[in-house]
Amino acid sequence: FTNMPKEKTTISLVVIGHVDSGKSTTTGHLIYKLGGIDKRTIEKFEKESAEMGKGSFKYAWVLDKLKAERERGITIDIALWKFETQKYRYTVIDAPGHRDFIKNMITGTSQADVALLVVPADKGGFEGAFSKDGQTREHALLAFTLGVKQMIVAVNKMDLCDYSQSRFKEIKDEVTMYLKKIGYNTKNDAIPVIPISGFQGDNMVDSSPKLAWFKGFCLV
Secondary structure (H helix, E strand, O other): OOOOOOOOEEEEEEEEOOOOOOHHHHHHHHHHHOOOOOHHHHHHHHHHHHHOOOHHHOOHHHOOOOHHHHHHOOOOOOEEEEEEOOOEEEEEEEOOOOHHHHHHHHHHHOOOOEEEEEEEOOOOHHHHHOOOOOOHHHHHHHHHHOOOOEEEEEEEOHHHHOOOHHHHHHHHHHHHHHHHHHOOOOHHHOOOEEEOOOOOOOOOOOOOHHHOOOOOOOOO
């Protein structure tokens, strides 16, 4: 029996963060890159979203399957999707970012092993998402309170700040400080903070030459 393939560990991953931080796009692109959806389907979504004047939403449509969501451009229900890497089998819970949907968010986080906190790096985007009125802090606190002790931070939309290392550092420092304050262990990079572009695909599965200054891991 020694040659039996090892059963992969299943990890339940909740994707959290402020509305418009790019959660659905990041998750949808990740699922596409890891073979969870085929090219033809993505092309179909691209055509449909372009017809509705929302061409940049093509990856998000992998998850935002409900018609009402598509028309409003918001994730309402919690979508479950699966993908696999060499070591792990992931179940992805894409949690809504709008405050009205906080109940959905709570049911999503309470069944997760790991939280992926998506924060936008674009000018004004991060500041809005991380302000007192933004949902980033609230989601992180909820995840901690509900017992999701493993966190990964994805600093998204790096393509909109020219892949700036100083912008990444500024956001990393601010987010890490807040996570420490609410109770997360941030010592020795216990919480990985990774610069990505959910739309362009940088640093999601493969290292990106545009982020050559970053020496850490990719998202998966």
